[in-house]
Amino acid sequence: xxxxxxxxxxxxxxxxxxxxxxxxxxxxxxxxxxxxxxxxxxxxxxxxxxxxxxxxxxxxxxxxxxxxxxxxxxxxxxxxxxxxxxxxxxxxxxxxxxxxxxxxxxxxxxxxxxxxxxxxxxxxxxxxxxxxxxxxxxxxxxxxxxxxxxxxxxxxxxxxxxxxxxxxxxxxxxxxxxxxxxxxxxxxxxxxxxxxxxxxxxxxxxxxxxxxxxxxxxxxxxxxxxxxxxxxxxxxxxxxxxxxxxxxxxxxxxxxxxxxxxxxxxxxxxxxxxxxxxxxxxxxxxxxxxxxxxxxxxxxxxxxxxxxxxxxxxxxxxxxxxxxxxxxxxxxxxxxxxxxxxxxxxxxxxxxxxxxxxxxxxxxxxxxxxxxxxxxxxxxxxxxxxx
Amino acid sequence: xxxxxxxxxxxxxxxxxxxxxxxxxxxxxxxxxxxxxxxxxxxxxxxxxxxxxxxxxxxxxxxxxxxxxxxxxxxxxxxxxxxxxxxxxxxxxxxxxxxxxxxxxxxxxxxxxxxxxxxxxxxxxxxxxxxxxxxxxxxxxxxxxxxxxxxxxxxxxxxxxxxxxxxxxxxxxxxxxxxxxxxxxxxxxxxxxxxxxxxxxxxxxxxxxxxxxxxxxxxxxxxxxxxxxxxxxxxxxxxxxxxxxxxxxxxxxxxxxxxxxxxxxxxxxxxxxxxxxxxxxxxxxxxxxxxxxxxxxxxxxxxxxxxxxxxxxxxxxxxxxxxxxxxxxxxxxxxxxxxxxxxxxxxxxxxxxxxxxxxxxxxxxxxxxxxxxxxxxxxxxxxxxxx
Numbered sequence: 001x002x003x004x005x006x007x008x009x010x011x012x013x014x015x016x017x018x019x020x021x022x023x024x025x026x027x028x029x030x031x032x033x034x035x036x037x038x039x040x041x042x043x044x045x046x047x048x049x050x051x052x053x054x055x056x057x058x059x060x061x062x063x064x065x066x067x068x069x070x071x072x073x074x075x076x077x078x079x080x081x082x083x084x085x086x087x088x089x090x091x092x093x094x095x096x097x098x099x100x101x102x103x104x105x106x107x108x109x110x111x112x113x114x115x116x117x118x119x120x121x122x123x124x125x126x127x128x129x130x131x132x133x134x135x136x137x138x139x140x141x142x143x144x145x146x147x148x149x150x151x152x153x154x155x156x157x158x159x160x161x162x163x164x165x166x167x168x169x170x171x172x173x174x175x176x177x178x179x180x181x182x183x184x185x186x187x188x189x190x191x192x193x194x195x196x197x198x199x200x201x202x203x204x205x206x207x208x209x210x211x212x213x214x215x216x217x218x219x220x221x222x223x224x225x226x227x228x229x230x231x232x233x234x235x236x237x238x239x240x241x242x243x244x245x246x247x248x249x250x251x252x253x254x255x256x257x258x259x260x261x262x263x264x265x266x267x268x269x270x271x272x273x274x275x276x277x278x279x280x281x282x283x284x285x286x287x288x289x290x291x292x293x294x295x296x297x298x299x300x301x302x303x304x305x306x307x308x309x310x311x312x313x314x315x316x317x318x319x320x321x322x323x324x325x326x327x328x329x330x331x332x333x334x335x336x337x338x339x340x341x342x343x344x345x346x347x348x349x350x351x352x353x354x355x356x357x358x359x360x361x362x363x364x365x366x367x368x369x370x371x372x373x374x375x376x377x378x379x380x381x382x383x384x385x386x387x
Numbered sequence: 388x389x390x391x392x393x394x395x396x397x398x399x400x401x402x403x404x405x406x407x408x409x410x411x412x413x414x415x416x417x418x419x420x421x422x423x424x425x426x427x428x429x430x431x432x433x434x435x436x437x438x439x440x441x442x443x444x445x446x447x448x449x450x451x452x453x454x455x456x457x458x459x460x461x462x463x464x465x466x467x468x469x470x471x472x473x474x475x476x477x478x479x480x481x482x483x484x485x486x487x488x489x490x491x492x493x494x495x496x497x498x499x500x501x502x503x504x505x506x507x508x509x510x511x512x513x514x515x516x517x518x519x520x521x522x523x524x525x526x527x528x529x530x531x532x533x534x535x536x537x538x539x540x541x542x543x544x545x546x547x548x549x550x551x552x553x554x555x556x557x558x559x560x561x562x563x564x565x566x567x568x569x570x571x572x573x574x575x576x577x578x579x580x581x582x583x584x585x586x587x588x589x590x591x592x593x594x595x596x597x598x599x600x601x602x603x604x605x606x607x608x609x610x611x612x613x614x615x616x617x618x619x620x621x622x623x624x625x626x627x628x629x630x631x632x633x634x635x636x637x638x639x640x641x642x643x644x645x646x647x648x649x650x651x652x653x654x655x656x657x658x659x660x661x662x663x664x665x666x667x668x669x670x671x672x673x674x675x676x677x678x679x680x681x682x683x684x685x686x687x688x689x690x691x692x693x694x695x696x697x698x699x700x701x702x703x704x705x706x707x708x709x710x711x712x713x714x715x716x717x718x719x720x721x722x723x724x725x726x727x728x729x730x731x732x733x734x735x736x737x738x739x740x741x742x743x744x745x746x747x748x749x750x751x752x753x754x755x756x757x758x759x760x761x762x763x764x765x766x767x768x769x770x771x772x773x774x
Contacts, residue, residue: 003412011630012411022409022631023536026584028709059586061626064609071540071606092511123625191627197413199586199629221488222451222610239448240578242586242629243398244409266476322415382592 004316005343007351008324009141009169009297010191011198012341013246015255020198021247029243037246042232042348044253045202048261049334050177056228057249062168062189065089066203069164069185070095070222073133073209075217080121080133081106081122081161083114083152087142087327092135092166099218104131110330113292120155133162136183139170144288144299144336146170153181153297162212168192168201172256173268173296174339184209184243185225190245193296193315195341196252199245200264203228212343268295270378271339278375282359283366287334297324297338303364308332311358319354321327345379354378389436391703392730395555395711395737396528396684397578397646399728401635401644405583408634413414416630417546422622422757423635427618431640432589435581436573437564443615449576450478452588455610456551456572457482460520460596460606467520468493469546470501470667474529476713477708479553481524486583486605491518495562497717500534500679502702507542523570527555529714531686532677532721533557540568549599555579555588558726559643560655560683564690571596577632580655580683580729583639586632593708598721655682657765658726658735665762669746670753674721682699684711684725690751695719706741739763 006013010282027033042055049055058065068090073079079102082093097103103231106122108114112247114136123131139146149165156163165186167176172193176287178186185205190262191198205213213225220226227238256264275298287299302308308325312335324336337351351377395401402478414420429442436442445452457479466489469480484490493509495501501523510518526533530773536552543550552573554563559580565573572592577587592600592612600612607613614625643651662685666673674686689695695712699722702708711723724738738761746754 004414006413006415008417010416010627016414019410021411023406026393026401026578027391028393029398029585030395031709059446059451060447060609061628063626064446067609086593100708128745129509140774163479187465189627197631198416198627199630199632219606221485222391222447222454230530239450240397240576240585241448242584242632244631245629262455316418322418 004134004320004322005347005351006322006341007337008322009338009340012191012195012338012342014195014197015342017255018252019247022197022244024244025282026243029241034243037250038232038235038237040130041246041249041253045166045204047255049204050325051179051204051206053179054229055202055204056225056232057237057241058223058228058247059199059204059237059239060223061198062187062201064223065168065187065189065203066092066166067095067201068201068220068225071099071218071223071365072213072225073164073185073218074099074101074326076077076100077102077137078132079130080134081131083108083119085112085114085137085143085145085147086110086140088140088166089137092096092137096135110290111143111145111287111292113145113336114152115375116148116151116155119152120241123156123159128160129160131161131162134161136165138165138167138176138359141169141336144294144297144332145292146165146294149176149181156182164207170294171378172264174265178204179206184212190249194249194252194256194342196248197245199242199383200249202254206231236261263332268339271343272296272298274348274375274378275337275339277378279317281374282356282371296340297336299334299336301334302332303359307336308364309337314358314362315354321351323355343365349376349379359367364369391707391709392726392734393709394706394724395709396723396725396727399578399582399725400730401582401584402729404642405635405639406442408638409584409631411605411631411634413630415630416621420479421630424637425619425622425743428633428636428640431644432591432666434585435559436591438566438591438593440566440591440596441616441619442589442591442664443612443619444624444628444633445588445610445615446586446624446626447588448585449574449588450574451610452555452574453479454589455590455607455612456484456574457608458486458552458605458607459600459612460549461486461488463487465490466491466517467518468518469522469523470495470506471503471535472530472532473527474498475527475553476524479524483522498530498611498674498679499533499676500532501539502577503538503542506539510546512542513546516547518546518548520551522658523550523552525552525554525563526683527682527683528556528723528734529717531681531684532679533681536563536568540570549596553698556683561652561653565591566593570644571599577636580727581643583635584632586629587636590674603700611699642662658730658770659683661762661765662724662739664724664765666759668761669758670738670744686721686723687721688721690746693746693749694753695722697749698722701745701749702741708738708741715763735767736763
């Protein structure tokens, strides 16, 4: 298959050593080599989550990890406050309602982040603590919005609800402090900022999270966090794990720490700023509101008169550059360009120049090469300056 | 990692072209290349299942596939007749009871296959059709038992219960005729007879199966077969799929059909007969009853005075040969030697000779080289003769 430059928000372009690790021969998933492997993954993920609690690995996508959190943490009929800022936040709410939870929505206009004051006000009004759970999204790829998790943590304050955070497309790309922010269960997945092929979800659970899980009675089996913990203590997983993904995660986590979290954050931030600089110069309206921009994906309005599908097809067919389209009500209205994966500044530059060319050819005159140069200027910042 | 010869019943030794496929770069899982890939996998699996119905691919182990079947096919409180012949059959029953189904057990002594007459008698007694589901295991790796699925199909006859079959460790290794046998949902996984790394379950659903699924109300989200079907029609999966496993499945299914099902069946049968011939000559009692032997794994009693863990450790540490141990009440009592995976007759011969050496060294005098020769004789049968 021809190598494509993936600028979709997952699966992302993976580094060669990570891909090469995928081809290693199978081992016994109940043997000592696998136990050492899973221990390295769990241990290596803890600082990325910002936790000294437990991390378990599930053989699923991020959605499976979110279902694991919901079905392991709640009991039938409990009320949860869902705070979606797009498709993935609504999906998390849908998981909760599928299991018969009483889901209340804290509404946020599309393109905005959750207003911490609105969350705080709603929780203040819940003097009787009827709200048993709060469902948050760290980073929402459908809108290119990133919530201010420190502010949301402060807004929750001492409210005793179990806090579940979808950080599938956020974790690793910017600072995250699960313990300091008092989050109970945080979910991420292999194919995002860690830049591993999809197939594994990683779920971090703190001590209060485990207390809530111990009391929960919703049905859970394959995605049961209790079973995951029980087997994690033996250096195993309850069910046959995706061994190859574990090999790749092991390599990717070592690479992550070798690069250093601060540099990884700077890289994502720089690429996101470059794309936004390009968009501003090319007169492409950014969908996310100022102050709510994601560092892992930039959502841009399609210029009037152009078609998202044609832009994406031309980029893909002629330049091997793959952008994301809009989802749900944003289908056809936006295109999305991600920053995650093994992308060099040169890759991003090539992506932006290709994007400018296609936009111009399809009639958007503002996408001049000057626009691509605006993006390039951000990419050319030294790493030191970007820190 | 040193290459081991895996004789555990999954994960299994994978062929180099299958492992190499795992290292291919990522592609957009909502793009045309992935659609073509998933269509080849679904189409290639149909003859292996023996169905003209649908096949969907899930990002989970086989256990996840079984939960998908149960949670997608039933409604709260429905009665199911579970017919376990070991640990994995009991696990399927446990999935059903986790979801609040009313699970009745049809008991079978460990080491035996389900008695078709007992099943027929139980269903005849269910004149009011209170039994909404029947849970069967094709092949049970914990005991080395394989059920006669044609006979169980005949025993079910016209009873209208939804029939779910766990063929995780069976499918592909011997003839399976889902449509002819009137099974509604059949589940398998990548890391067994197909000899692909773990990470994907394949679920086949017939037209009556879909009717039952449409009426079912148990909660299902990540493992919801309805969503899997909806996205399969678009050449997609509802959630980000394990793309690399799909690459490997694609290669492995092509290899399967190139070898030809009849030859694949003969290979597994020959290896299983070789291990049983070895066991008989070495005075190792086979756990499965005559007529109930699996072609994918042979379970053998540990000789009196020997320890399973020591036998397995010596084989692993000195010969890189990995056998399975016993599970649950059979822990320490049996060792299990599988036949699945990319194993040559020479590999099986080496495995048996190593096994004989270790048994002899640990005090089991009957495991002479003559015993290994008995196994070798079966392996030396020509492929034509084995057909």
